[in-house]
Amino acid sequence: MRIDISINNGGDVSARYLTWAAAPLRLRLLDATQGPDIPVTISEDRGPNGGSVRFCATQNGRYTATLKLAMPTNGTSVILYVQGKFGVPSEADGDVSIVVSDSDLELGRLPVMVRIRKDANQLTVAERDRFVSAMAQLNNRGTGRFVDFRNMHVAGLADAQAHGGPGFLPWHRAYLLDLERELQAIDPAVTIPYWRFDRRAPNLFTTDFIGVPDVLGTVRFGPANPLQFWATDGVQGILRRQLGASPGARADPNILSETQTLALGSSYQKFRIMQGNPHGSAHVNYFGGSISSIPTAAKDPLFFLLHCNVDRLWAKWQSQAGRYDAKLNAAYDSGPTPTSLLAGHNLNDTLWPWNGIVTPPRPSTAPGGPMAGSSSVSAPGPSPLVRDMLDFQGVVNGSAKLGFAYDDVPLP
Missing domain, CATH: 1.10.1280.10 (Di-copper center containing domain from catechol oxidase)
Incomplete structure (x- = not known):
């Protein structure tokens, strides 16, 4: 079982860039046995001096470091939102990853960049x-x-x-x-x-x-x-x-x-x-x-x-x-x-x-x-x-x- 992650409505690596503004994050469970929804947790994995991201189920809600949700096993996509954490931009491309896990099992990750204009x-x-x-x-x-x-x-x-x-x-x-x-x-x-x-x-x-x-x-x-x-x-x-x-x-x-x-x-x-x-x-x-x-x-x-x-x-x-x-x-x-x-x-x-x-x-x-x-x-x-x-x-x-x-x- 694995999960497909895409950002900014695009699957290409050129779409994997964030600012402080909310961006759509699409998740879809693959290779799952049909049955009850599977609970997963979305979090970040930052590299040294990497950017930081936050998640929310709705575009204008409260963004948090982790987010729990239930993924349908029939392949239906779930759309939520992600944004860069203000004050913690990236220094390098892909220095923070969006990670989706089921208990201790990692189902998927997507490296992104919080790409911000700096001094x-x-x-x-x-x-x-x-x-x-x-x-x-x-x-x-x-x-x-x-x-x-x-x-x-x-x-x-x-x-x-x-x-x-x-x-x-x-x-x-x-x-x-x-x-x-x-x-x-x-x-x-x-x-x-x-x-x-x-x-x-x-x-x-x-x-x-x-x-x-x-x-x-x-x-x-x-x-x-x-x-x-x-x-x-x-x-x-x-x-x-x-x-x-x-x-x-x-x-x-x-x-x-x-x-x-x-x-x-x-x-x-x-x-x-x-x-x-x-x-x-x-x-x-x-x-x-x-x-x-x-x-x-x-x-x-x-x-x-x-x-x-x-x-x-x-x-x-x-x-x-x-x-x-x-x-x-x-x-x-x-x-x-x-x-x-x-x-x-x-x-x-x-x-x-x-x-x-x-x-x-x-x-x-x-x-x-x-x-x-x-x-x-x-x-x-x-x-x-x-x-x-x-x-x-x-x-x-x-x-x-x-x-x-x-x-x-x-x-x-």
Whole structure:
């Protein structure tokens, strides 16, 4: 007698990834003699420093470390729910297993990962190396898929698809999600880490990680760091001129702290002024070079860690203020009418370039194609709307979750 275990409605290994949000867990007893239901216990088996998971018979109930249930012997599936235990993410792929047992007999197990975006300064060496390796492969010395992401940020500037309005945060959330899914196609254990630019980050600004600029602004990497081969626009290397002390050694006091950012206001209209400070200040206060200008910022891989923190601040504000529901005016200001803002900034607008629209007022090109899919979640689909970016943890609608979470942003 054995048991079949599947997660996220998929039997493939690519579906075996969790966040803090609930995911469906399907169990089915195999090779059992027909008769009364068989009592089983579901629990976890964690590896050293592994993630931790919790179980519940219903999606919105109380999650526990173990769960007892009765399995039908006729092969009928039983559906329950599993989520990562907040504060205990994985460090490696498959470092925690879901185990189903009958008394002392193990009937089946499924290795999973609690895959969470983390503080770049706190990554393990292995996590750091997986990320830089995946980024380098996506770039492929300037010839890889990363070209599309570079072009997205440039082409979207002229027609204000990504900046200058309320769509700034949703657009960049979609942008990060698309990039992250492409990285996960290379290494499914990778997430984009975030740079907390209001704190010093000595472990990030090293030659083994994001690089250290010399006096001319040329970023230097260690001999084992594959980012040394980074190239954009046909030119190898990264230009990042340091202004004053390194952010690895100090935090700029003129950049709003996390506490100050979260206190900007309880409505999205007030909160989104963070596009100027801390976001804009983080771009220009530490460095000159590519990172300090919108048309060139995405040439530097540091850009994505910076924006991951911008997105984390929005996510934390959403969690603390309860701003996931697109129906709430305080969750997103789309203007008094559905089309009162620039295209791409209204709540029900599709997001360029994933919508493929190349007629005015959209840009004349749409690099990258549709949004990359995920085996763990179905949202947001190939052509996301602005509103699809709000409920990223599936708080309002469980099917809306986007498959990412942050290490310090719990479910509300």
